[in-house]
Amino acid sequence: MTFVDGPVRVRVPATSANLGPGFDTLGLALDLRDELEAEVIADGLLVEVSGYGAGQVPLDERHLVVRAMRATFDRLGKQPTGLRLTCKNVIPHARGLGSSSAAIVAGVWLARELVAGGRLLLDEAALLDLAAQLEGHPDNVAPALLGGFVISGQDADGSFWAVPAGVDPRISAVVFVPSSPVSTEAARGLLPAEVPHADAAANAGRTALLVAALSGRPEELLRATEDRLHQSYRRSAMPESLALVEALRADGVPAVISGAGPTVLAFADGPDSAATEALLARCPQGWGGLALAVSDTGAVSA
Numbered sequence: 001m002t003f004v005d006g007p008v009r010v011r012v013p014a015t016s017a018n019l020g021p022g023f024d025t026l027g028l029a030l031d032l033r034d035e036l037e038a039e040v041i042a043d044g045l046l047v048e049v050s051g052y053g054a055g056q057v058p059l060d061e062r063h064l065v066v067r068a069m070r071a072t073f074d075r076l077g078k079q080p081t082g083l084r085l086t087c088k089n090v091i092p093h094a095r096g097l098g099s100s101s102a103a104i105v106a107g108v109w110l111a112r113e114l115v116a117g118g119r120l121l122l123d124e125a126a127l128l129d130l131a132a133q134l135e136g137h138p139d140n141v142a143p144a145l146l147g148g149f150v151i152s153g154q155d156a157d158g159s160f161w162a163v164p165a166g167v168d169p170r171i172s173a174v175v176f177v178p179s180s181p182v183s184t185e186a187a188r189g190l191l192p193a194e195v196p197h198a199d200a201a202a203n204a205g206r207t208a209l210l211v212a213a214l215s216g217r218p219e220e221l222l223r224a225t226e227d228r229l230h231q232s233y234r235r236s237a238m239p240e241s242l243a244l245v246e247a248l249r250a251d252g253v254p255a256v257i258s259g260a261g262p263t264v265l266a267f268a269d270g271p272d273s274a275a276t277e278a279l280l281a282r283c284p285q286g287w288g289g290l291a292l293a294v295s296d297t298g299a300v301s302a
């Protein structure tokens with residue numbers, strides 16, 4: 001196995017998981033991308049970070065992108081002599097916009113590109129499986145890799161699967177990003193081990209409806225984004241986010257907690273529409289408001 005000469009680059013989108021009822025199974029790629037570059041060097045590890053995470057994430061072997069690259073090189077059978085990595089981050093960390101999945105997908109992608117013939121050795125399914133194993137669940141890594149709206153899950157034998165589904169081109173998103181983080185680990189720790197059967201049944205129905213709503217029935221989005229399995233259990237970690245979701249929904253806006261929160265995502269009808277402008281005006285003081293298109297593409301070599 002040999003490594004390629006010169007740097008390789010990737011651009012990876014932010015993602016919003018769950019989308020209300022589809023806990024750990026639905027995810028949507030959004031048009032906001034981290035850009036990374038990696039190169040094999042003679043020795044050592046050089047990591048440079050700008051944007052989100054600069055001065056916060058470790059710049060050594062603990063760096064999430066490096067960990068994903070190392071796991072991929074292990075899978076391919078050989079570690080490089082040395083590694084240089086540059087990360088330009090625009091996806092906020094620990095806000096529910098899939099920053100860790102973007103980092104992991106970037107890492108597995110870059111490592112595969114650094115190996116001569118890497119695409120023949122690790123196909124898309126193998127890349128997804130590796131990324132989902134590293135993240136622990138597939139709902140962010142699947143759209144980060146494949147783009148668009150993706151339904152994903154894990155089989156009884158532990159293997160992960162992902163099936164892209166259609167998104168009506170009229171549909172876009174507005175995200176409201178709080179200034180303080182909530183880690184996914186902490187937010188998952190708030191979930192009960194068991195839920196009432198009626199709640200599980202309600203979410204199953206809403207999840208099926210959401211697939212139809214996103215693919216061409218946007219008028220069903222409000223009903224389809226109701227959740228009973230995770231959002232309210234997480235209220236104590238993000239009370240302002242839950243209050244905003246409830247206020248928007250009371251006004252007929254299909255709003256959800258994005259991923260494990262605390263970002264709030266509201267579905268809209270195009271990044272430049274009047275409704276989007278009106279939604280952005282509801283961004284709480286001190287939060288960041290962004291109108292984002294759905295990203296049809298996932299990770300792409302740049």
Ligand SMILES: Nc1ncnc2c1ncn2[C@@H]1O[C@H](COP(=O)(O)OP(=O)(O)OP(=O)(O)O)[C@@H](O)[C@H]1O
Pocket residue numbers: 015017034053057063064065087089092093094095096097098099100101102103140182183184185258259260261
């Ligand atoms: N680009 C990155 N480079 C290095 N580490 C990162 C990067 N992005 C995320 N991380 C690590 O992952 C943590 C955030 O992951 P976490 O799963 O808590 O939230 P998230 O992925 O942003 O949100 P969610 O999973 O709800 O969509 C960061 O605090 C940091 O430790």
Ligand SMILES: N[C@@H](CCO)C(=O)O
Pocket residue numbers: 017018023024025137139140184187188230259260
């Ligand atoms: N499905 C995950 C998404 C965040 O990684 C959760 O809600 O915990």
